Amino acid sequence: MTPSLLPTPTHPGPFGHKQRKNFFFPEGFTQFNHGSYGTFPRAVQDNMMKWHNQAEENPDRWVRLDLRPALTQVRSQLASFMNCDKNELALVQNTTVGVNTVLRSLDFQPGDCILQLSTGYVSVDKTVHYICDSHKNVQIVEVPITMPLSDHEIVYQVEKAVQQHLAKNDSSRIRIAMIDWISSVPAVVHPIKALTDMLKSYNILVFIDGAHAIGQVPVDLSYINPDFFITNCHKWLLSVRGSAVLYVPKKYQSGIHPTAIQGDYKTGGFELEFSWNGTMDYSTMLSVEGALEFRKQYGEEAIMHYTHRLAVEGGQLMADILGTNVLTPYEHQVGSMVNVRLPIKDVNHPKIATPDYLIKHLLDKYNLFAPSYLHGGYFWTRVSSQIYLELKDFERLGNVWKEVIAELNSETDRGYDDGTSQ
Numbered sequence: 001m002t003p004s005l006l007p008t009p010t011h012p013g014p015f016g017h018k019q020r021k022n023f024f025f026p027e028g029f030t031q032f033n034h035g036s037y038g039t040f041p042r043a044v045q046d047n048m049m050k051w052h053n054q055a056e057e058n059p060d061r062w063v064r065l066d067l068r069p070a071l072t073q074v075r076s077q078l079a080s081f082m083n084c085d086k087n088e089l090a091l092v093q094n095t096t097v098g099v100n101t102v103l104r105s106l107d108f109q110p111g112d113c114i115l116q117l118s119t120g121y122v123s124v125d126k127t128v129h130y131i132c133d134s135h136k137n138v139q140i141v142e143v144p145i146t147m148p149l150s151d152h153e154i155v156y157q158v159e160k161a162v163q164q165h166l167a168k169n170d171s172s173r174i175r176i177a178m179i180d181w182i183s184s185v186p187a188v189v190h191p192i193k194a195l196t197d198m199l200k201s202y203n204i205l206v207f208i209d210g211a212h213a214i215g216q217v218p219v220d221l222s223y224i225n226p227d228f229f230i231t232n233c234h235k236w237l238l239s240v241r242g243s244a245v246l247y248v249p250k251k252y253q254s255g256i257h258p259t260a261i262q263g264d265y266k267t268g269g270f271e272l273e274f275s276w277n278g279t280m281d282y283s284t285m286l287s288v289e290g291a292l293e294f295r296k297q298y299g300e301e302a303i304m305h306y307t308h309r310l311a312v313e314g315g316q317l318m319a320d321i322l323g324t325n326v327l328t329p330y331e332h333q334v335g336s337m338v339n340v341r342l343p344i345k346d347v348n349h350p351k352i353a354t355p356d357y358l359i360k361h362l363l364d365k366y367n368l369f370a371p372s373y374l375h376g377g378y379f380w381t382r383v384s385s386q387i388y389l390e391l392k393d394f395e396r397l398g399n400v401w402k403e404v405i406a407e408l409n410s411e412t413d414r415g416y417d418d419g420t421s422q
């Protein structure tokens, strides 16, 4: 096999700790949770400030003349990046807003069902519940998912749920499916093309929650061809928090309106309705321009290759330190986030019943943080790889978890304060 010339954990090229100077991290802090809220390089903040200052210099010129062309320009850049038409894209604040925008616009009828996976994100799940609560006889079809599963098994589980629903042969129908491209916890890259094709073959609308997609995996919307797609630019694309892009093909646009209705409702059309969300600062959305510029100097392939390899190798290194395993044996299901099993003896340990103790303990004592969660009866940590991390960071995190877990396990062995011995 020809060795790859792309940056890898052992040959990081421009990546690794030399990138720290491009970000805002204080000395001693290591960021292992890029997946939750993202973070952006200094150059991207400069770009955001360019827009922010332009607005302040002349607010009327900005709002009345310059804002809309600036948003259009960013939509064009994103359209080239994701291989779609700029007129099918709207900039929104985040994935939560994007999901609400579509679901709260659709005219759900009695008997409609919304399919979702049990691993879907909480705010999406709650929005689906809200739709059911606010419409007569709209129900959820939930597909139980416990990872690890192969791509084939994931598609099979979802199709089985569709077929079981059809077999009921009543007047209900699955109208739309909410599918993660990359789920949050556990973090798993789903077989998105196969899922989309399968669901569409049953005439089910497919809404892809791509909160983690852009910047982590190549996104080609013409190829995937979903009915709706939302992705956060402020996670893996490295723009400023408060920047996401919603994809709505032209055939659906007349029925989709922003969550906050403004003066362009019914008169402006899709583009105008989504080019004004009322008075606010649009510089975070426009910072996508700076993020794309920052990434261009390295190239998408190099960034994704490095962060993927680092997640795969770093995850395995941590699992070796902890004497455990990574969640999925399929490397292609790991994007830039890896799930490593934590050898916690008692998953009901009172200290971890809520996330608060571990959040504070990891941040206060070790100056780092990686989320942990229960899945399939085990505790896992989700570790985000990024261009500013190296393998030795994963090694340190593995050792930190080892120490934290040794403490928890010794408490389990001794019995807890209330005298319960496990």
Ligand SMILES: Cc1ncc(COP(=O)(O)O)c(C=O)c1O
Pocket (backbone or CB within 6 Å): 035, 036, 094, 095, 096, 097, 120, 121, 123, 124, 180, 182, 183, 184, 209, 211, 212, 232
């Ligand atoms: C899969 C998934 N969907 C939706 C969201 C919500 O994103 P936001 O908070 O930017 O709206 C997240 C956030 O992490 C997520 O992981």
